[in-house]
Amino acid sequence: IDFSASTCGVMKSCVLPDQCYGGCNGMGFSYKLLSNSLMKIELFSVLDGKNQYVAVGFSNDDKMGNESVIECSAMGNERYSLKFSYNNATPSNVRISEEEKIRASYFTQTNTISADGELYCTAIVNISGWSQNKE
Numbered sequence: 001i002d003f004s005a006s007t008c009g010v011m012k013s014c015v016l017p018d019q020c021y022g023g024c025n026g027m028g029f030s031y032k033l034l035s036n037s038l039m040k041i042e043l044f045s046v047l048d049g050k051n052q053y054v055a056v057g058f059s060n061d062d063k064m065g066n067e068s069v070i071e072c073s074a075m076g077n078e079r080y081s082l083k084f085s086y087n088n089a090t091p092s093n094v095r096i097s098e099e100e101k102i103r104a105s106y107f108t109q110t111n112t113i114s115a116d117g118e119l120y121c122t123a124i125v126n127i128s129g130w131s132q133n134k135e
Contacts, residue, residue: 013032030042044120053119067086081112084096085099111123
């Protein structure tokens with residue numbers, strides 16, 4: 001897997017939790033602002049039979065309800081890809097209708113690797129005009 005923790009705090013900011021709801025399972029997230037409109041992200045996780053995705057939510061408070069989410073997941077028999085979704089007030093994750101039609105407008109230079117029981121996903125994300133509008 002291509003994630004390097006050695007550059008955390010130097011070249012990028014990292015979230016490497018040791019306690020997570022449902023367990024962390026070797027997951028993490030990094031980001032680096034490239035400009036006012038572009039951010040490079042990395043998501044990674046150890047995969048097991050119950051955890052076939054990795055996601056990060058963006059919150060204005062310390063709760064994860066009503067939040068935008070970037071996930072790296074494989075739905076059904078699809079290949080892994082980066083997607084947008086959101087957490088409702090419950091919080092439960094909700095699919096965005098026809099999200100695949102807007103995905104290419106926000107993600108560039110995507111790379112997803114699933115190998116040796118690990119998942120690694122990276123992309124440049126266009127964050128200009130990012131809103132909390134879920135639709």
